[in-house]
Amino acid sequence: MAKIDLTKYGITGTTEIVYNPSYETLFEEETKPELEGFEKGKVSELGAVNVMTGIYTGRSPKDKYIVMDENSKDTVWWTSDEYKNDNHPATQEAWNAVKDLAKKELSNKKLFVVDAFCGANKDTRMAIRFIVEVAWQAHFVTNMFIQPTAEELENFEPDFVVYNASKAKVENYKELGLNSETAVMFNITSREQVIVNTWYGGEMKKGMFSMMNYYLPLKGIASMHCSANTDLNGENTAIFFGLSGTGKTTLSTDPKRLLIGDDEHGWDDNGVFNFEGGCYAKVINLDKESEPDIYNAIKRNALLENVTLDAEGKIDFADKSVTENTRVSYPINHIKNIVRPVSSAPAAKEVIFLSADAFGVLPPVSVLTPEQTQYYFLSGFTAKLAGTERGITEPTPTFSACFGQAFLELHPTKYAEELVKRMEKSGAKAYLVNTGWNGTGKRISIKDTRGIIDAILDGSILKAPTKKIPFFNFEVPTELPGVDPAILDPRDTYADAAEWETKAKDLAARFVKNFAKYEGNAAGKALVAAGPQA
Ligand SMILES: Nc1ncnc2c1ncn2[C@@H]1O[C@H](COP(=O)(O)OP(=O)(O)OP(=O)(O)O)[C@@H](O)[C@H]1O
């Protein structure tokens, strides 16, 4: 085992280091009877431990900062008045102060240190050291990142260090030019992340994803907020882009196929590879019958978050009193059909954009032209669903570039460029799938969406009869096996098609307005014709 010296990080007086704990140790540590408050884990009827993550039950994008220095100044896609995003600049002084706070918080106590990888490809993976004081946070990163072998651990040299000081607060945040007592800060030069005053594990997961999104495209590798799976022969790979809650995890967990990963992937010359070693599924209203694989993954070693248990440990999946963003993390091997031993597969042939349209305008599936592919990827239209981000309590329409704007560290066009390059090489086709609402006022059923996905993956969609949808010029199939034909043209789901038309015009205008920010150069301008015409 590697000898861990934390004093080189400025963490002193450490009384004990629990290094890369086994699942047995994690269970023991997170359920210790003397634990209190948000540190305390409770064993559920399914064997998985449940924890409460405190005030923060989702990410806090307003508190995300990156140190602006010589390295980052001209590479990072900073927030601006013309194009607001979550990459807020921080000064070196603010970084020093927040890091000092973390060092102080983490000194003189027992700590958990977890060394793990982000990225299944050995040439481009990041070796990360997580330093945390809460046992279940160590469990979370053990589930979500790629666990090194004993041999890899011998020689583990971190490329990146994460300091999780969730119990501290940035009291002088105003002085430091920050947003609140909470800070999620990155230093691209020193390769460190500091987390203060939020316990939400997703900040570590999505934090490292953001860093992969910085480093990989600069090496010519696509870095994508998508799930991925492949057929049983490991040949026909599909990727599913989508913002939180649009169905990446649900739809990629398909018993007929092998899962590569449910949220973050790269695409290089060898194909598509997972960044993670686990999955992070929403469990609100989780139904054993319709989502058996996810349900069955909730067992010992999985970690539930913010779920309601009764005194006997019985789970109430319908309870959203704490948050609608109730979650479970589990190592990917809790799913039976996965690509082994390495989560990777050849280049994707199908690229699916999942959009949960709260307006009820988009067809449940549209076959995109190459120009539409770029236009809709850059637009990233969807709804933010309740809970994943602080302050979002109902489906809120949004344009999230590349279906993951919150995690992009470079300009969106860079991600589009890398994706298009890969798609052209593999001859991949793209589809826009609405997993949100239609004229019935209800969300399109998972059953219909699964039928649509099946038709995309087996190619039958390309043989189906089609029609064109006005304003958007979408080509949509009029019949697909296993899918209710009455939903394929969204106009048919309205009592009066004129109602759809009014909403469609409004949505088309929103697209046009949003896309204006890409029209500053010839490439962006050229794509306008592929977008909706208001
Ligand atoms: N037609 C549909 N297709 C997919 N999911 C649906 C559909 N209708 C309802 N849902 C529900 O929407 C949610 C989709 O969540 P899922 O965890 O798959 O999203 P995700 O894209 O993986 O999000 P995240 O990035 O937060 O992990 C699930 O709770 C699922 O039951």
Ligand SMILES: O=C([O-])CC(=O)C(=O)O
């Ligand atoms: O980390 C996750 O899976 C949830 C997510 O996409 C987000 O934080 O927006």
Ligand SMILES: [Mn+2]
């Ligand atoms: Mn997911």
